[in-house]
Amino acid sequence: MRLWFLDRWLTLLFPIRCVLCRTRGERAVCQRCWDAFPRIADACPRCDHPATGAGWPTTNCADCARGAFTFVQARALGPHEGALRRAIIRLKFSGAWRVADVLAERMAERVREAWPGLGFDAVVAVPMTAERLRERGFNQAALLAGRVAVRLGIRHQAGWLARRPTDQRQSTLARGMRRRHARGAFLAVVDKLAGRRVLLVDDVMTTGATVGACARALTARGATVWVLVAARGVLRKECVNK
Ligand SMILES: [Zn+2]
Ligand SMILES: [Zn+2]
Numbered sequence: 660m661r662l663w664f665l666d667r668w669l670t671l672l673f674p675i676r677c678v679l680c681r682t683r684g685e686r687a688v689c690q691r692c693w694d695a696f697p698r699i700a701d702a703c704p705r706c707d708h709p710a711t712g713a714g715w716p717t718t719n720c721a722d723c724a725r726g727a728f729t730f731v732q733a734r735a736l737g738p739h740e741g742a743l744r745r746a747i748i749r750l751k752f753s754g755a756w757r758v759a760d761v762l763a764e765r766m767a768e769r770v771r772e773a774w775p776g777l778g779f780d781a782v783v784a785v786p787m788t789a790e791r792l793r794e795r796g797f798n799q800a801a802l803l804a805g806r807v808a809v810r811l812g813i814r815h816q817a818g819w820l821a822r823r824p825t826d827q828r829q830s831t832l833a834r835g836m837r838r839r840h841a842r843g844a845f846l847a848v849v850d851k852l853a854g855r856r857v858l859l860v861d862d863v864m865t866t867g868a869t870v871g872a873c874a875r876a877l878t879a880r881g882a883t884v885w886v887l888v889a890a891r892g893v894l895r896k897e898c899v900n901k
Pocket of ligand 2: 722
């Protein structure tokens with residue numbers, strides 16, 4: 660809180676610079692950079708995986724077609740590339756909350772547009788490993804989740820999901836291994852989830868292994884899960900239905 664106050668003072672004294680183009684202004688991402696953010700034109704109706712070229716199916720992607728996910732739907736602000744990707748990188752460094760403010764505002768808008776009238780009971784962030792949390796000092800998914808929750812008037816339930824300690828970094832694993840590895844990594848640490856509608860939040864969704872495993876842990880306890888991410892990573896073309 661004290662830091663926040665200090666930051667507001669500094670903002671008055673020294674205008675914020677856009678984290679992407681360094682233009683002086685009032686927001687962490689200026690309007691011009693926002694307008695340059697990539698958008699998802701055509702995507703899998705279920706998981707928002709962007710179209711990867713000609714012949715994109717009008718139905719679900721290969722993952723959704725084979726029932727890989729237990730969440731109802733996933734939505735992203737855009738594909739994980741260009742200015743959006745650079746904004747997400749900034750989410751991992753100091754001053755991250757400013758970028759989180761801007762992204763969360765748009766993410767809340769995305770929820771209203773994608774699921775109008777759908778009343779969520781809780782917003783839950785994808786938890787970070789204790790080791791990573793020690794390194795970074797904060798969980799960027801929780802930073803987004805808290806702000807999305809405030810904007811939507813829903814409670815951010817930081818304690819509903821926990822991560823089991825892990826000895827191997829997800830990013831060093833191949834895709835198939837990632838999925839298997841992620842499957843047992845999360846634990847819903849709340850009993851009364853039957854009938855609850857949960858909005859699961861993360862910064863990036865690529866293979867869907869992580870959000871998929873979180874959703875599985877929550878649905879196993881009776882919750883229904885929707886996924887909201889800032890960016891949707893694009894898989895290699897061969898992973899996608901022809
Ligand atoms: Zn800018
Ligand atoms: Zn899909």
